[in-house]
Amino acid sequence: MVVGGIQRRSAGPEPPSAPAHEPLSATTLAWLAVVPVAAIGIVLVAVMGPPLGRLLFAVHPHSYVFLPSLATPAPAPEPTQHARYLIALAVPAILALGLLRVRAALIKEQYGC
Secondary structure (H helix, E strand, O other), rough: EEEEEEEOOOOOOOOOOOOOOOOOOOHHHHHHHHHHHHHHHHHHHHHHHHHHHHHHOOOOOOHOOOOOOOOOOOOOOHHHHHHHHHHHHHHHHHHHHHHHHHHHHHHHHHHHO
């Protein structure tokens, strides 16, 4: 720093030019992945719900009633909602499995196993 024509230096050591790179922990990666994974889950629910519902849950209204003669009108099953529910359950489970894999890789890198 130059003050009045005199260059003055601080008494302490000079700061490094680039900050030290710290490896990301599994917890930090989990928090960083929450929003993108949630966005991907919403897109999957919206896009894959109807076709997956038609594929997995065939509509047979009589299989949903105990006494078909008493059920008027027959209940209307909603296969799209069933498929969306399964997708919504699968997305956090896949995130958790991915984080376990990342954690194992971090441990392997840290300890050289």
